[in-house]
Amino acid sequence: MLAFAMVLVAAYGATVEANQLETVTPTFWVPAALLSVMFLGLHLVVRFTAPYADPVLIPAVALLNGLGVGFLHRLDVARAIANKEPLPGVFDGTGGRQLAWTLASLILAAILLVVVRDHKIVSRYAYTLGLVGIVLVMIPAVLPASLSEVNGAKLWIKLGGFSIQPGEFAKLALVSFFAYYLVRKREVLSLASKRFLGIDFPRGRDLGPVVTVWLLSLLVLVFEKDLGTALLYFGLFVVTLYVATERASWLIIGLLMFFGGVYVAYLLGASVGGPFANFYDRASIWLDPFAPQYVTNQGYQLVQGLLSLGTGGLFGSGPGAGSPGLVPEVRTDFIFAGMGEEIGLFGLSALLVIYLLIVERGLRAAIGVRDSFGKLVAGGLAFTLGLQVFVIVGGITGLIPLTGQTTPFLSAGGSSLMANWLLVAMLLRISDAGRRPVTSGPGVPPGGGGPKRPPAQLHGAMTEVIKP
């Protein structure tokens, strides 16, 4: 499967060159080969450290990552042609940097797999991780705009020519913390309740953490001017809460609170302005990006993204044959729109299916693993990944208001790539635990020893509550 993914990446690179240069250079296969070596390396690490890990995850992510590198390289080539510069080599430009980041990410992921031999170890550092997560989220908000603002959203820490998005890593830390917290509190949260209108509502004081996270995400929304990250954190928390308690009331409360908050922010933006104005603008642009007051300035990105997608149509112009250079931020947030012009609806649908596969495999790992901490971490991470894809792809296609999010594994940027590879490593680790044959203790179902054991057989297994 990995080989097939890399053949696709190589074919993509060749088509790009054919369309851009009208010839295929003899080195077109180099990035794909390099990536193959890297992914194979990770694969070997996985074979030794997590032999029962889900075999679909790495090839699926590798395909996305490889196409991302290929597309970024294609943009470098196009820019070099336009500026009449020499063609960039494999290691030059954004594509080359992305290749280097991929290597770094894979090494990090491998280290994580080697060091964390059991995902339950992570729960020991849950409070530290929680604190780190919150600090990471808040840093850009308190930093001056010159150090943290890119395109109106304060998501960054900029040091010289180097910038990182701490929010990407915060995701991982926060999931671990939530999972740990909820595992400890789940009885209280799920048992003590009042029944009202046929829905079980939790007690007032148990609402504390939800309200805290809700406030936190609204603060992110207002001060970092970023709806996407807020939605991501909140969605992440509500889902882990729901999974932990099995109570739909949390979902209902969470959704009402979030959309209520967003609506209030929208109204405040319309009337008061101030920190809410940016949000109001984004919502207005979303409602009508082609409005004359937006189309050439604030709505320009979205409009150009939509036009790029529209131009691609069903089949696209073919890799390398479009003009993604016309789309602003095409290397990062709008990479999906840029690729959409060249691979069309069919290509994008395939990419969506791959994302869906990764997310559903992640959730499968959550279902497969036996301990609640693992379930919550894997479920939370997988869901967050899906939600992030939804937020950014929904944003650039005009389904929801546009917010700055990277497209996992495709967008240029080290932070995002590293964080998401760590996320995959975590999923690999947990899927390994879930699929590993149970070798000790009672309760081994008869005949259920193989790594391919269907999760249905685990359904009735005791859910282990870890107590540190």
Added chain:
Amino acid sequence: MNAPLRKAGVVILVLFGLLFANLNWVQGYKADAYRTSDYNGRVQVAEYQQPRGVIEADGEPLAESKATDGTLKYLRVYPDKQPYAHVVGYKPVNGAATGIEHSEDEFLAGTSDKLFADRLSNMFTGDTASGGNVVLTLKTVAQKAAWEQLTNNERGVDKGAAVAIDPRTGAVQAMVSMPSFDPNPLASHNKAAAQATYNKLNTDPDKPLLNRAVNETLPPGSTFKTIITAAALQAGYKQDTQIPAGAVYKHNGAVIRNAEDEVCPGSQVTLKEALTESCNTGFAQLGVKLGADAVKKTAQAFGFEQGDLTVGDLEDGGLPVAASHTGSIANPDGSTDEGALAQSSIGQRDVRMTPLQGALIAATVANGGKQMRPYLVKQLLNPKRSAIYNANPTTLRTPIDDQVASDMRDMMISVVENGTGRKAQIDGLKVGGKTGTAQNGADKNGNELDPHGWFLGFAFNSKGEPVSAACVMLENVPGGHASAEAARIAGLIMKAAAGQGGS
């Protein structure tokens, strides 16, 4: 905990389903609209793949496409810059074109149905396609004279317009608006720079982008007396009919005086003398006598209130022309406001006119009462320069009969030979016309603004053919006798237009 996880999986499935549905909407249903959107840079790249046609006059290119080595392969260039900017317009990379560049856009771009046969033959011969060419009616000497005289006027006026048309056909010989602009930076491939230039021009208080010749209406002052004269002649008045005059005329709150004390101080004056000297009291009383309906009807017969006139191609669109208005001349209850009528009869109050409308009045008189529809596009040539459209002049309306036109001609020639329009005289041509000096309110400090100077007139050659009709308008002319400078400029424009032989 597995049931909620499964449900979370379903939620993700639903969210991705929404994404997929929306992608179908964007890339399927809306694809064509997005692909051809004005804002889609790819459309421009394709559009600039072939040279756009040339806009020319008298064989001189006014807009042409030069090859570049950028992504957009051709750059639109306007060699003459300011003088032709309002007529030719400009074609920006982003957004809509203006002027002839706008109204003949499809033809210039080569996508017009008129060029279908050429595109078809190109398919077989393998020739590279290009746009069609547009030949304008403008006479470059007249346009040059209009631009130079207007911008170098003797009073230092910085805003104004001039139009000259051939009375026999309606072909526009010159059309200039001041201040003007250089269209080249607006057509720049550097979209940000082009946008910045546009924003600067668009917010300039002098409105350089406005084509004052067709899109600005101002009080016409005494030039409106030509309309009252036409109404009187149609009502049976003769050139020598005595009409009441005087130094001052007060009626219903309106107080009308003459420009100078020596103008028609007596109680009676002939219609011809009244026009020659531009007698305000005489025309105010004449207007009141004729009635508001007759005044409005005559003005409309000459083209006032028409809001849908375009000047360009006689079969297709062109530059839109703002409607000239007489105003309602009515009290709130609907009855005639005779004070307003008295003031309107000398082109004040709510009367507003475009310079083009002024030229049309003069042209109608010169052409024996037949008003030809003005046009700017003489020919459309295919890329191989064979004509596929030749303008066929059409009569727009016939507001007055030949007799009335002939009387008016005599009286307007008298204006130039013996009256207020002497500055418009040209050697070798017989010139007639009417001056106008229009008051236009006060500035915010209550100081009266300098009046606008108008002149509309026509010129006959030695064979008795009407060779040109022109209207010149100068805004806020300092130093008195505002119309004299307009008359001088109009004379020189008509001279230049006639010098080419007149057709």
